[in-house]
């Protein structure tokens with residue numbers, strides 16, 4: 337089972353929240369909508385890195401990681417987003433799930449490849465068995481970055497922006513990374529929703545008030 341919270345659920349990000357009680361209430365509402373116990377949420381702290389941890393039982397928060405994997409029922413992997421890309425992965429052979437948070441830094445560092453490697457290391461997964469979903473994020477038309485990004489990313493995931501600016505296609509950069517790690521292209525599914533353009537999802541670039549939506553994946 338997997339899902340995304342929306343702005344109707346309310347912000348589920350604690351880090352920049354002015355009112356943590358409202359955030360916790362929104363998380364409970366989201367759990368209810370998913371039909372799961374809110375205490376099964378295990379939150380990836382998300383520091384724009386590439387560390388992926390294995391989770392065997394629900395833990396409120398795992399700081400310092402941008403990816404989680406598990407093969408246990410009763411653990412709902414949870415991360416929050418506002419323009420960064422959610423990567424959700426499932427290995428039906430190994431019965432394992434994974435979730436990652438990929439902004440430009442994590443993408444540059446290879447968090448998608450690290451997620452695939454974690455499946456291999458912890459569950460003996462074969463990359464060709466993985467099914468990966470790319471969730472809502474800022475799209476390649478809206479995500480304007482500085483000219484220095486020409487040194488950070490391959491030219492085929494960048495496009496010209498205004499003046500000397502560039503535009504970065506986070507989804508395409510991650511899709512390429514996953515296929516390079518051995519995930520077949522036809523097993524990568526993309527949800528073509530831009531957070532900057534859709535007000536159903538929070539966008540840091542559209543409205544930087546600390547609001548976040550969540551992606552969740554769990555074995556049922």
Ligand SMILES: [Zn+2]
Nearest residue numbers: 475478530533
């Ligand atoms: Zn867009």
